[in-house]
Structures are given as structure tokens and as C-alpha cells.
Amino acid sequence: MFVVVLAPFGATGDQVNAACPPGAPGEGQEPEAKGPLRASQIAYARIIDQVAVQRGLPGQATLIALMTALVESNLQNLSYGDADSVGLFQQRPGAGWGTPGDIMNPTYAANAFFGGSDPPSPPGLVDINGWPSMNLGDAAQAVQVSAFPDRYALREQQARQIAALARIDLNRAGDPYAGRSGGDADGAISTPTPAQPGGDCGGGLTDGKPTAGNWPPEDQTVPDPTGTGGMLTPRTAAWVAAARTALQNPSMSCWDAHVWNPTSDHPKGRACDVFVGGDGRKKAAARADGDRYANWTVQTAGQTGVRYVIWYGKIWSARTGQWRPYNGGGVYDPSSASGGHFDHVHVSIY
Incomplete structure (x- = not known):
């Protein structure tokens, strides 16, 4: 795999910002980059735009991507960041964006940011219904789900300056949902159908349809109703209430420290495990419940x-x-009952 790493390009660690730089996140424009740093920003901007052009996306998509990368990495291909974040968009392997090697490939990272029917799993820009009519910063936030949602709009002017230097046409027309499964936001998407036994999804699972939307970040403000003693986000607590009603009060647990996996959504109050009463590979009733x-x-x-x-x-x-094979994310043994999630259903919430 060919990986382009232009940063730090002569800059020291404190000259190239990571996803959560020291000081107050969300402050205004960075000082105008000059010399080698500006040259590398222009080079990465061209790579991002090339991906957008090849996919048939409008110039507005490129602008949002540039604003996002400026906030997350100062438009540099960083090999470090907050937690396990790396790359131009500070995408996290632990959140399903791909391997560190994948994400460090600027073309892969740009394609992942734009989203669509191909992996990785987190929603990209084209998966967000109505993104072309959103404020630019809100569209970026819909993809990144940042704890600091107001930062992106602050980098619009700088993104436009870099685009001009890179001779990128931000007024280019295109299909805002290019690459999205099922076509544009108004297009018909097929009704979920059960997977056939022995097929890729296993018995009884349904694929459903893309459902990415704009889910603003939430703080952990609600005591976990499953009795762990931890705190959940309001959205997760609401899911627990709905699941208990619809699924006849199954056994579940949400908050957990998960010290062995600090990137997990459990300690963030955004995940629950629903237990099925045994290994579904060995107990038909457990498989059916799951x-x-x-x-x-x-x-x-x-x-x-x-x-x-x-x-x-x-x-x-x-x-x-869609359902895809689960490989354990480099943390869990996918062949074990727990690691492969054969004895419980894991649910992560925005």
C-alpha cells in the first residue's frame, strides 16, 4: 500500500496540531501556514478533491472535507492523535474507520470521510440525509460526531484559501449522494429481507437500510437504568427503555469501565450489551433471541x-x-463466545 506522509514536513510536534490540541478546543483560525506546511496542506487538499471528483461529488463536499481536516489535523497526515486517532481526519481504528495503515493512506481516508456503500462502517458525508442543505460546519459534525461541534465552521475561510491555491473548483456541480447505497436521499431503498440460511449473514438476520442521520453529541447525564452505577447519555437511556418495552425486558448491561478496551463506547455511556442466555452456536433458543x-x-x-x-x-x-463479518477489531477473539458476540448483542449509540 502506498502511504503519503508529508507532515510534519520540517515542522516540530508543536507546530502541527492533532485532533485535540493543547489549549481550548474550538478556538478560531490557526495562524496562516506558510512555506513547507502550506505546501503540504495544498498537496493533501488536492488528494481529497481528486477523490471527490472521481466519485462525482460536488465542490461543496470537498469544502466540508477540507474544513474538517483543518480542524482535526491542520490538514496533515498525522500518525498520532487523541486516543487511537490518526490521519487527515483523525479517524479511529477502534471506532471502525479501518486499520491505522488504511487511515494513514490519504485516498482511503478521504473516501471514508465521504462514505458510501463500501467499508468502513461509520457514516460518511453522503450517508447523511440532507447534508447539502446543512450549514457547512453542521455537515462536518454529522460525520465526525465531535465533542466540539462548533470548531468546523471556524475553518471555512482557511479551507477556501487553500482550495484557491490548489486550484480546486468549490462551485463544481455533482451528485451529493454519489456512492451511497440505494442512490440519492429521495431514491427508493429496498425493504429489509431475511438473509438465507448459510448465507453471509447467518440465519434470520436482516440487513435493513442505511439510517445515518445528524445525531448531536450528548454528555453522560442519566444514571444507567441497568444498574451498573455508571452514567449514560440520554439517547442511550432512551434506547434501553424502548428495548425493554419491545423485547420483553431482556437481560442487559450498559456502562462499564472496559479497562482492556479504552476505545469502547461502554465507558462513554453509549453502548449496551443484551444477553441471550448462552452461546448461540450451541443453544437454538439463544440464537433465536439474539x-x-x-x-x-x-x-x-x-x-x-x-x-x-x-x-x-x-x-x-x-x-x-448491511451486516458484515466481525473480526474482533484487534481487541477481541472473534472465535470465542464473548469476543465473537455469540452470547450477547452489542449495541452502540451515536
């Missing part, structure tokens, strides 16, 4: 803000609306 829990979660994801579901060696993403 399929039922997973299918209901997928079918209601657009209303509840579910981001992804893991069950029975598969992971479903709101971005793609």
Missing part, C-alpha cells in the same frame, strides 16, 4: 440513533445498512 434482538435494533435504528450492532460474528452499520 436474532430477534438484533433485528429489532436494526429496524428501529433510524429512530433511536443506533450506530452499529454486533451479533453472532457479524457487525451491522448504520452507514451501510
Whole structure:
């Protein structure tokens, strides 16, 4: 794989900002870059725009991507960042954006930011309904789901300056949903159908449809109703209440420190595990319950803000609306009952 790493390009660590630079996140424009740093920004801008052009996306998509990369990495291909974040957009392997090597490839990272029917799992720009009519900063936030949502709009002018230097046409027309499964936001998307036994998805699971939307970040303000003693976001707590009603009060647990996996959504109050009463590979009743829990979660994801579901060696993403093989994310043993999620359904919420 060919990886372009132009940063730091002569700059020291404190000259190139990471996703969460020291000081107050969300402050205004960075000082205008000059010399080698500006040259590398222009080079990365051209790579991002080349991806957008090849996909048939409008210039507005390039502008939003440039604003986002300026906030996240100062438009540099960083090999470090907050937690496990790397690359131009500070995408996280632990959140499903790909391997560190994938994300450090600027072309891959740009394609991942723009989204569509191909992996990785998190929703990209084209998966966000109505993004062309959003404020530019809000569209960026819909993809990044940042704790500092106001930062992106502050970098519009700088993004336009770099685009001008790179001779990028930000007024270019295009299909705002190019590459999205099912076509544009108004196009018909097929009704979920059960997967056939022995097929890629296993017995009884339904693919559903892409359901990515604009889900603003939330703080952990609600005591976990599953009794862990931790705190959940309001959206996660609402999902618990809905699941208990619809699924006849299954056994579940949400908040957990997850010290072995600091990138997990559990300590952030954005994830729950629904237990099926045993290994679904060995107990038919457990498999049937897990399929039922997973299918209901997928079918209601657009209303509840579910981001992804893991069950029975598969992971479903709101971005793609499809089940794909689950490899453990480099943390879990996918062959074990727990690591492969054969004994519980994992649900992560935006």
C-alpha cells in the first residue's frame, strides 16, 4: 500500500496540531501556514478533491472535507492523535474507520470521510440525509460526531484559501449522494429481507437500510437504568427503555469501565450489551433471541440513533445498512463466545 506522509514536513510536534490540541478546543483560525506546511496542506487538499471528483461529488463536499481536516489535523497526515486517532481526519481504528495503515493512506481516508456503500462502517458525508442543505460546519459534525461541534465552521475561510491555491473548483456541480447505497436521499431503498440460511449473514438476520442521520453529541447525564452505577447519555437511556418495552425486558448491561478496551463506547455511556442466555452456536433458543434482538435494533435504528450492532460474528452499520463479518477489531477473539458476540448483542449509540 502506498502511504503519503508529508507532515510534519520540517515542522516540530508543536507546530502541527492533532485532533485535540493543547489549549481550548474550538478556538478560531490557526495562524496562516506558510512555506513547507502550506505546501503540504495544498498537496493533501488536492488528494481529497481528486477523490471527490472521481466519485462525482460536488465542490461543496470537498469544502466540508477540507474544513474538517483543518480542524482535526491542520490538514496533515498525522500518525498520532487523541486516543487511537490518526490521519487527515483523525479517524479511529477502534471506532471502525479501518486499520491505522488504511487511515494513514490519504485516498482511503478521504473516501471514508465521504462514505458510501463500501467499508468502513461509520457514516460518511453522503450517508447523511440532507447534508447539502446543512450549514457547512453542521455537515462536518454529522460525520465526525465531535465533542466540539462548533470548531468546523471556524475553518471555512482557511479551507477556501487553500482550495484557491490548489486550484480546486468549490462551485463544481455533482451528485451529493454519489456512492451511497440505494442512490440519492429521495431514491427508493429496498425493504429489509431475511438473509438465507448459510448465507453471509447467518440465519434470520436482516440487513435493513442505511439510517445515518445528524445525531448531536450528548454528555453522560442519566444514571444507567441497568444498574451498573455508571452514567449514560440520554439517547442511550432512551434506547434501553424502548428495548425493554419491545423485547420483553431482556437481560442487559450498559456502562462499564472496559479497562482492556479504552476505545469502547461502554465507558462513554453509549453502548449496551443484551444477553441471550448462552452461546448461540450451541443453544437454538439463544440464537433465536439474539436474532430477534438484533433485528429489532436494526429496524428501529433510524429512530433511536443506533450506530452499529454486533451479533453472532457479524457487525451491522448504520452507514451501510448491511451486516458484515466481525473480526474482533484487534481487541477481541472473534472465535470465542464473548469476543465473537455469540452470547450477547452489542449495541452502540451515536
